[in-house]
Amino acid sequence: MKATVPITVASLKVACSQCNLVELCLPFGMSESEIDRLDELVGARRKIKRQQHLYRAGDPFEAIYAIRAGSFKTDVLLEDGREQVTGFQMTGEMLGLDGISTEAHSCNAIALEDSEVCVIAYSKLEELSRVVEGLQLQFHKVMSREIVRDHGVMTLLGSMRAEERLAAFLLNMSQRFTARGFSPAEFHLRMTREEIGSYLGLKLETVSRAFSKFQDEGLIAVQQKHIRILDITGLKRLIQHPSPSPRP
Amino acid sequence: MKATVPITVASLKVACSQCNLVELCLPFGMSESEIDRLDELVGARRKIKRQQHLYRAGDPFEAIYAIRAGSFKTDVLLEDGREQVTGFQMTGEMLGLDGISTEAHSCNAIALEDSEVCVIAYSKLEELSRVVEGLQLQFHKVMSREIVRDHGVMTLLGSMRAEERLAAFLLNMSQRFTARGFSPAEFHLRMTREEIGSYLGLKLETVSRAFSKFQDEGLIAVQQKHIRILDITGLKRLIQHPSPSPRP
DNA sequence: ATGGACCGTTGATCCACGTCAACCACAAAA
DNA sequence: TTTTGTGGTTGACGTGGATCAACGGTCCAT
CATH class of the missing domain: 1.10.10.10 (Winged helix-like DNA-binding domain superfamily/Winged helix DNA-binding domain)
Known part of the structure; x- marks a missing residue:
């Protein structure tokens, strides 16, 4: 994976406090002063063209991503070539949480249209969430919400x-x-x-x-x-x- | 819910460091000194008889649970009465993570046999994981693993x-x-x-x-x-x- | 032991969805 | 413009698993 991001206008930081997605994204429910501290967390942004991968199953896990613009699908593919879409993600939603458990991503994330994500280094997230209580709470809620969502899909697939x-x-x-x-x-x-x-x-x-x-x-x-x-x-x-x- | 637990031998604490489930449970991967600090986290244990609920969908979320003995199923039931089992849990596995997002449980947890769980007050877990790095990491991995597991079930239901x-x-x-x-x-x-x-x-x-x-x-x-x-x-x-x- | 729930097995039938195939709409390339 | 490709629609047909039904085994509680 070519990880080097050219230093362009596109990769400049945009403060979470300025972002119109606060209501939907990681900062939701955090105080203003807490949100200000997020700005040190959210590093470069990254643009992904339609049909390109944000990450692939097996890639080492280093960051999670917040969708700033556009949308994605995540999928896994089974040994025999069958493919299964596990979710569609829209602006403000997080990608990459599956990678924490094994320190490698367990699915592919592919842009459905030209998109842009905020890159959140996981090590920094852990560090900051130790001192910013609201961030810790919010992050846990985001993960838990993902679990609840998946249960919803399971009932859909299992009984509808x-x-x-x-x-x-x-x-x-x-x-x-x-x-x-x-x-x-x-x-x-x-x-x-x-x-x-x-x-x-x-x-x-x-x-x-x-x-x-x-x-x-x-x-x-x-x-x-x-x-x-x-x-x-x-x-x-x-x-x-x-x-x-x-x-x- | 009758929350009062009688002070009996059954509810006495058993240190995580003494528990033979360390390898499977929350402490996995933590250092000995870190595990010792867990003992302040894990409060009473609770016995659940076969077919009884550990918690129900809608119950306020206060704790997560580690299974010490026995096994459980979790299920959700849809408006029209259909019921869907979302998972089976065995010793060392965690229950209740779904409750974090809305501060209420989103499924029922029912013992498949006479069982016993360690009650982990969520507020304490948050507090302690702010100072014990290994706990923070481990807890995040447990949540992430649940997400990955759910994706596995989704592929199973969707394509097999x-x-x-x-x-x-x-x-x-x-x-x-x-x-x-x-x-x-x-x-x-x-x-x-x-x-x-x-x-x-x-x-x-x-x-x-x-x-x-x-x-x-x-x-x-x-x-x-x-x-x-x-x-x-x-x-x-x-x-x-x-x-x-x-x-x- | 014995009656009764509950759980599991097996057979016969049905139908929702998969499969296979033809065709159409639209977009990008030539 | 025509060409080519990808994605979407629709029809005819087959089948995997649901449904309906009967029965057998096991575990309790009496």
């Missing part, structure tokens, strides 16, 4: 049918776009049908068919990657009681 | 077929029993077929059939909950290339 999964996915995207100040009802997906399918444990054809079905039923309007949610309560209803047999 | 899932489950159990000094090839499952199925995203009948099939093929010997692995490489082969089409 195709259309429920896609409905849950759309509602989740909607909610995350909303939190970032975008429309809850209209957004642009950055990932392909195949990536959505991999994430949801479905084949791309099944994803495509479910999109079409939702459209026929007037729940959404789909045009390629552009989604418009027309009936949010209808989508919610879908995931609440399974299609056949309204409770045994 | 029934028999592969069960094979992976058995190999995982075998490996964990081995790490605890038990036989890699012969062990007693504490959970029902239904719980295994819920964890693996399968119905109990499918689990049962897969067990029978493995037995017919000479891979394992099953007698109710007692499992003997006869051909471990055969099981491993199962999860490496999918049944039909040996790679496209």
Whole structure:
């Protein structure tokens, strides 16, 4: 991995206190004086072009990353070549937490569009979180949230049918776009049908068919990657009681 | 929740430094002097009878737990009554990490047999991990390991077929029993077929059939909950290339 | 011992989703 | 403009695992 980052305007620091993502990112819930101290933590920023890796499974773990702009997917690939998307990440979300346990990354992080991340050296994070209580608390919450999120995906994969999964996915995207100040009802997906399918444990054809079905039923309007949610309560209803047999 | 613990022999502290689980539990990798300081962290122990809850989804989060004896399952239940097992935990493993993010537990933890846990007050853990570096590092690794484990389950649920899932489950159990000094090839499952199925995203009948099939093929010997692995490489082969089409 | 829950096994049938295949839309390259 | 490639849609068909159902084994509590 070519680690040398050219000293350009792009790699100049931007204080967390100045960043409009505080509400979503690591600093959330920290006091102003605590956030000021974060500025010594967040080093260079790094730009990643669409389809490029931020890190690969097996890379030595040195830093975690906060997404400043753009979006990513993480995936693992099994020995036999099968690939599974384990998550999609948006601005303000953290990448790389999986690497702490073995000191090597356990998945690949790939940009879905031209993106930019803040690089947070893990050794510095540990050091600083020993003295800044709010940082320690926040960091633990971020990790814990990741665990809870993964449990959510496990229940989705373990107990939902195709259309429920896609409905849950759309509602989740909607909610995350909303939190970032975008429309809850209209957004642009950055990932392909195949990536959505991999994430949801479905084949791309099944994803495509479910999109079409939702459209026929007037729940959404789909045009390629552009989604418009027309009936949010209808989508919610879908995931609440399974299609056949309204409770045994 | 009746929180008062009677002062009995059972609740007396047992130093981590004296515990035979150090290799598996939170203290792993810490220096002796650091482990000694853990003793101020680990408060009362708590006994949980089979089928009883250690905590429930929604309970306020105050402590994490290290399993001293016995085993647990964690599960979440969806609005419509469906239930999903998110994990099985054995001695030395930690419970309750999901509670940090929202300060309330997000799943239920239920003993699969009469069990005992060490109660680790979270506020104390935060405090101590600010001064004991090894504890901080270890705790972060434990959380990260949970994330990696969850990703493993996600790939299992998202891309494996029934028999592969069960094979992976058995190999995982075998490996964990081995790490605890038990036989890699012969062990007693504490959970029902239904719980295994819920964890693996399968119905109990499918689990049962897969067990029978493995037995017919000479891979394992099953007698109710007692499992003997006869051909471990055969099981491993199962999860490496999918049944039909040996790679496209 | 004995009745009753609970748990596990096995068979028959069904259907949701995967598979295979053809075709279309759009974007970048030539 | 045409060409080429990637991503998306749709149809026809097959199948893995769910569902429904019957029965057997084990462990308790009486």
